Amino acid sequence: MSKVRVLVGTRKGAFILTSDGKRKRWKVSGPHFTGWEVYHVKGSPADPNRLYASQCSGWFGQVIQRSSDGGKTWEAPGGGITIAPGGMPAGESNKFVYDTTPETGKPLTTHQFYDGKPHPWEFKRVWHLEPSTTDPDTVYAGVEDAALFRSTDGGKSWQELAGLRGHESGPGWHPGAGGMCLHTILLDPSNSQRMYIAISAAGAFRTDDAGKTWKPINRGLKSQYIPDPDAEVGHCVHRIALHRSRPNVLFMQKHWDVMRSDNAGDSWQEVSGNLPTDFGFVIDVHAHEPETIYVVPIKSDSEHFPLDGKLRVYRSQTGGNEWEALTKGLPQRNCFVNVLRDAMAVDSLEQCGVYFGTTGGQVYASADAGDSWAPIVRDLPAVVSVEVQTLP
Numbered sequence: 001m002s003k004v005r006v007l008v009g010t011r012k013g014a015f016i017l018t019s020d021g022k023r024k025r026w027k028v029s030g031p032h033f034t035g036w037e038v039y040h041v042k043g044s045p046a047d048p049n050r051l052y053a054s055q056c057s058g059w060f061g062q063v064i065q066r067s068s069d070g071g072k073t074w075e076a077p078g079g080g081i082t083i084a085p086g087g088m089p090a091g092e093s094n095k096f097v098y099d100t101t102p103e104t105g106k107p108l109t110t111h112q113f114y115d116g117k118p119h120p121w122e123f124k125r126v127w128h129l130e131p132s133t134t135d136p137d138t139v140y141a142g143v144e145d146a147a148l149f150r151s152t153d154g155g156k157s158w159q160e161l162a163g164l165r166g167h168e169s170g171p172g173w174h175p176g177a178g179g180m181c182l183h184t185i186l187l188d189p190s191n192s193q194r195m196y197i198a199i200s201a202a203g204a205f206r207t208d209d210a211g212k213t214w215k216p217i218n219r220g221l222k223s224q225y226i227p228d229p230d231a232e233v234g235h236c237v238h239r240i241a242l243h244r245s246r247p248n249v250l251f252m253q254k255h256w257d258v259m260r261s262d263n264a265g266d267s268w269q270e271v272s273g274n275l276p277t278d279f280g281f282v283i284d285v286h287a288h289e290p291e292t293i294y295v296v297p298i299k300s301d302s303e304h305f306p307l308d309g310k311l312r313v314y315r316s317q318t319g320g321n322e323w324e325a326l327t328k329g330l331p332q333r334n335c336f337v338n339v340l341r342d343a344m345a346v347d348s349l350e351q352c353g354v355y356f357g358t359t360g361g362q363v364y365a366s367a368d369a370g371d372s373w374a375p376i377v378r379d380l381p382a383v384v385s386v387e388v389q390t391l392p
Contacts, residue, residue, distance in 0.1 A: 002021045002390055002392060003018060003019065003020055003390075003391040003392075004018065004019050004021070004023055004347050004349070004388060004389070004390060004391065005018050005043070005048075005070065005071075005388070006018075006355055006363065006365075006376070006386065006387070006388050007042065007043060007071075007385075007388070007389070008041070008357055008363055008383055008385070009039055009040050009041045009053070009054070009342075009383070009385035009386075010031070010038060010357075010383050011037050011381045011384065012031065012035055012036070013030060013031030013032055013033050013034045013035065013381065014031065014032040014033055014053055014055075015028060015030035015031060015032070015377070016032070016070075016071045017363065017377060019376075021349055022367070023349075023353055023365060023367040023376075024367075026376045026377065028377055029071065031381075032053070032071065032074060033055045033065065035057075036055045036056060036060075037055070037056045037057065037125075037384070038054065038055055038056075038384070039054045039056060039125060039126060039342075039384055039385060040053070040054045040127065040128050040342055040384070040385045040387075041054075041385065041387060042129050042130065042131060042387045043131070043387065044136040045131065045134075046131070046132060046133065046135055048070065048389060048391050048392075049067070049069055049070045050066070050067070050068055050131070050136040051067040051070065051071050052064065052066055052067075052129045052131060052139050052155060053065040053129075054125070054126040054127070054128075054129055056125045056126070062124075062125055062126055063076050064076065064077065064126065064129075064141070064155045064158075066154055077154050077155040077156040124143070124144045124145065124179065125181075126141045126142070126143050127144055127181045127182060127183045127342075128182065128342065129141055130142075130185035130186075130187060132187070133187055133189055134192075135152075136154070137151075137152060137153055138150065138151065138152050140187075140195075141158060142181070142182030142183060142184070142185050142197065143181070143182060144179045144180060144182070145175070145179070145180045145181075146173060146180050146181060146199040146202060147164065147165045147182065148160070148161045148164050148165075148185070148211065150211070161207075161211035161212075163207070163211060163212050163214055164197070164207075164211070167205070167214050169202070169216060169232065172233060172234065173199065173233065173234075174201060174234070175200070176200040176201035177301075179200070180199065180200065180201065180202070181199070181200055182198070182199050183198060183199070183200060183238075183239070183341055184197060184198035184240050185197050186240060186241075186242055186247075186250075188247045189244045189247060190247055191208075191247070193209055194206065194207065194208050194247075194264075195207050195210070195211065196217070196240060196250065196265065198237040198238075198239070198240050199237070200236050200237065200238065201234065201235065201237075202233050202234065202235075203216055203217075203218040203221065203232075203234065203237055204218055204235075204237050204240060205217060206264060216232050216233050217261070217265030217266060218231075218232060218235050218268070219232075219266065219267045219268065220259070220261075220268035221235045221237075221254065221257075221259065221268055222257075223254075223255065223256075225255075235255070236254065236255035237253075237255075238253045238254060238255060238280070238282075238341050239252070239281060239282055239341045239342075240283070241283045241284050241285050241293070243290035246290045247264075248263060248264045249261065249262055249290065250265055251271075251283050251285060251319075252268065252283065253280050253281060253282060253283040253295055253341075255279065255301060256279050256301070257270050257272055257278050258270065258271050258272045258275065258278055258283065258295055259271065260319060260320050271316070271319065271320020272320075272321075273320060274321075274322065274323050275295070275297055275314055276297055277297045277298065277299060277300065277307055278297065279297065279298050279299070279300055279301055280295050280297050280298050281338070281339060281340050281341040281343075282294075282295065282296050282339050282341055282342075282343060282356065283344075284344045284345065285346070286346060286352050286354075286369060287346045287347065287349075287352040288350075288352055289317070290319075291316075291317060291318060291319040292315065292316065292317045292369070293315070293319065293320065294313055294314070294315050294344065294370060295313070295314050295323075296312070296313055296314070296339040296344070296356065297314060298339070305336040306335055306336070306337070309335050309336060310327070310331070310332045310333065310335060311327075311332070311335040311337065312325045312326065313325075313326040313330070313354070313356070313370055313373075314326065315369075315370050326366075326370045326373070328372040328373060329364070329372050329373035330364065330373050337358035337359050338359045339357070339359075340357075340359065340384055342384065342385035342386070342387075343357040343358070343383050343384065343385055343386045344386060345387050347388045347389075347390045348390040351367060351368060351369065352369045353367050353369075353388070354366045354369060355386050357380075357383025357385075358383055359382040359383065360382070361379050361380035361381055361382060361383060362375045362378050362379075363376050363377045363380070363383060363386065364376070
C-alpha cells in the first residue's frame with residue numbers, strides 16, 4: 001500500500017507527517033531546525049528520499065538544507081550559512097552566485113555576489129524551492145527580492161538565471177505588502193525548456209528557453225490598485241497552479257480574482273464565479289481531475305481571515321465559475337486563521353487527498369478530495385508551507 005509524507009514548513013521549524021494509504025493515523029516528526037523559520041520544504045519527484053528545505057533566521061541568515069533519507073537527517077550541502085542579514089556574505093558555503101550587477105546588468109568580475117561594496121539590491125530569503133522532475137541534484141530557488149536561482153549539485157552552489165531580473169520591465173517591479181518575493185515556480189513536465197514563475201507584486205512570467213529569456217504573461221489581469229489596471233507588469237499574483245496532464249492550462253489566485261489561462265498564460269479570464277470573496281492566497285488542482293480546483297477565500301486584503309469566521313475550502317469541478325463550499329470537519333464559527341500561498345497540496349493516491357495548513361498551526365487533510373476534513377496535527381507554529389509526497 002502506498003504511503004503519504006506531508007512536509008510542513010512553519011515559523012519555528014519543519015515537521016514531517018507520515019501515514020499509510022488510508023490516511024487516518026499520522027506520525028509526526030519534528031520540529032526540524034527548531035526555532036528557525038522554514039519557508040518551504042519540498043521533495044524531489046526524481047528521488048523520494050531527497051528533500052530540500054529553506055531555513056532562515058533574522059540573526060543567522062539563510063541556509064539551504066538537504067536530506068537524502070526522507071528527512072531523518074539533514075545537511076547544509078556546503079556546510080553553512082548563505083546570506084546574513086542585510087544581504088552580506090556570512091560564509092563560503094551554499095553560495096548564491098549572481099551573473100550580473102543589479103546596477104549595470106554587466107557580468108560580475110568575481111564569483112561572489114558581494115564584491116567588496118554593498119549592493120543596494122538585498123537578498124532576504126528563499127521563499128520557494130522547486131526540484132527538477134528528472135534529476136534529484138537539480139533544484140530551483142525563488143528569492144526575495146525577486147530573483148531565480150538554479151543548483152545542479154544538490155544545493156551546494158547556486159547560479160542566477162539572470163535573464164529574469166534583467167528583463168526590461170525589472171526596474172518597474174515593486175514589492176507588495178509581503179515584500180517582492182518570487183514565490184511560485186512551475187516546471188512544465190512535457191517541455192524541459194518551459195517554466196512559469198510568479199512575483200509579488202510584478203506578476204507572472206514564462207520562459208521557453210530554460211530561463212535565458214522571459215515573457216510577462218499578464219494579459220487579461222486587471223488590478224484597480226495600480227496606476228494602469230491593465231499594465232503588462234505590476235499585478236500582485238498570489239499563486240499559480242497547473243495539472244501535469246495539461247501544462248498549458250493555468251489557474252491563478254490573484255490579489256483579487258481567481259483566473260484561468262488556456263494558452264500557457266498568453267491571456268487570462270476571470271473564473272471567480274459565485275465565490276463569496278475572490279481574495280485569497282492558495283490555489284491547487286486535483287491530482288486526477290484537471291478541471292477540479294481548490295481555493296480558500298479570505299475576507300479581504302486588510303482582514304486576512306475567513307469570511308464570517310467560517311473556514312471553508314471552495315471547490316470547482318468545472319474549471320472555475322461554479323464553486324461549492326466544503327465545510328465538513330472544518331470550524332464554522334470563531335475561526336480567524338489564514339492560509340498562506342504555499343500552504344496547500346494534493347497527493348496522487350487513487351482517491352485524491354487534499355491538505356492545507358493555517359497560521360493557527362493546524363494541518364487539515366481530506367482523503368476524499370475535499371468532501372470531508374480532519375486535522376491531522378494541531379498547535380504547530382504558524383504554517384507557511386505544505387507539500388505532499390506519495391510514496392510506494
